[in-house]
Amino acid sequence: MNDSTPTQREILAKEYDAIHNRLFIIQIILVVALLAIYQFSGTSALLANGLAARFGEGLWYVTNAAYTAVTVFGFAACMFLLSYYSGHVLERHYELSNETFGEWFGDFVKSLLIDLVLATVLFSVIYALLRWMPNWWWVFATIFYILFAVVLSTLMPILIMPLFHKFEPLEEGDLTAAVHTMMNDAGIKVVGVYKWGLEAKTNTANAAFTGVGRTKRIILGDTLLSGYSKEEILAILAHEVGHYKNRDTIRLMLTSSFLSLIGFFVSHLVLTQLSGALGFAHIFDIGAAPLFIFSLFVFSLVSMPFANMHSRRREFAADAYAVKRIGSSEALISAFEKLANQNLSNKEPSAWVEFLLHSHPSIARRIERIRKQ
Numbered sequence: 001m002n003d004s005t006p007t008q009r010e011i012l013a014k015e016y017d018a019i020h021n022r023l024f025i026i027q028i029i030l031v032v033a034l035l036a037i038y039q040f041s042g043t044s045a046l047l048a049n050g051l052a053a054r055f056g057e058g059l060w061y062v063t064n065a066a067y068t069a070v071t072v073f074g075f076a077a078c079m080f081l082l083s084y085y086s087g088h089v090l091e092r093h094y095e096l097s098n099e100t101f102g103e104w105f106g107d108f109v110k111s112l113l114i115d116l117v118l119a120t121v122l123f124s125v126i127y128a129l130l131r132w133m134p135n136w137w138w139v140f141a142t143i144f145y146i147l148f149a150v151v152l153s154t155l156m157p158i159l160i161m162p163l164f165h166k167f168e169p170l171e172e173g174d175l176t177a178a179v180h181t182m183m184n185d186a187g188i189k190v191v192g193v194y195k196w197g198l199e200a201k202t203n204t205a206n207a208a209f210t211g212v213g214r215t216k217r218i219i220l221g222d223t224l225l226s227g228y229s230k231e232e233i234l235a236i237l238a239h240e241v242g243h244y245k246n247r248d249t250i251r252l253m254l255t256s257s258f259l260s261l262i263g264f265f266v267s268h269l270v271l272t273q274l275s276g277a278l279g280f281a282h283i284f285d286i287g288a289a290p291l292f293i294f295s296l297f298v299f300s301l302v303s304m305p306f307a308n309m310h311s312r313r314r315e316f317a318a319d320a321y322a323v324k325r326i327g328s329s330e331a332l333i334s335a336f337e338k339l340a341n342q343n344l345s346n347k348e349p350s351a352w353v354e355f356l357l358h359s360h361p362s363i364a365r366r367i368e369r370i371r372k373q
């Protein structure tokens, strides 16, 4: 018995985690630098004025949409090397991904197109609100943002996820019957239980509840189905049932709505104070969008530890529910150990990294908490 000596895999997980933390810092520096250059070099104003001249004042919403699309595309191009390194090179190096460059690039282009559509809709509406209600836009922007998030979660399993992975109904059998019994006992209506084709692209395992209302479903990675016992899979699902029973979706949504409201209000103050100094006549001039994005970005970084703290509490509560529901902690603990090993998760990240960046408690702390229960 030698608990203190880390395994080869645990050493790799620590290394992989350290690289990710460094990449996170590099990404922050890059985003801030790009926004500053875009705003202060006058490129943003040049693009906004050029588009406005082309489409005319009456078609301001076309100008705004085109500005957003060009900007999102430009940022993705500037960040491409970082995306390629963290999304493909690193994943291949640590043998978490089995994708060829072509497969990875295909998915990258698909995500970029989705981002283009989503960002264009989001920004066009927010900028219309800024124009129509210059004093109160931040309240309506929050309401719109919530509606947008609900629609997106509803469409996620039927429109977006199938673009990246194959889904098929799980064959009838022992496991499917046990899953249905668990859901019935918990009083959860799900549309179905699906096999999630992860194997073709990744060696990592995962399971989730996705969708809202009539699109609500359980998805189980084929990588999970092939390597985990029925008890372990049910323990993971019991954790998800815990989130549902504790109404965590609503709780997290309330927290993020509250944070969005504050974030938009802070951006409102920044725009009203500074857009004039940057030479913009109105706060709704899209040329000042880098300033707007910068204020939202900084606010999201500052508020992240609070959002994460709330999320980690909900994770502990869902674990506690799972153990109570199943009547023992063994299956959940062995599932966690396997997941950490397979997905190369650092079981014991440093306390401050977890406090600042992680939405989930470390596996070591979760297991310790479950054992005490």
Ligand SMILES: [Zn+2]
Binding pocket: 239, 243, 315, 318
């Ligand atoms: Zn969870």
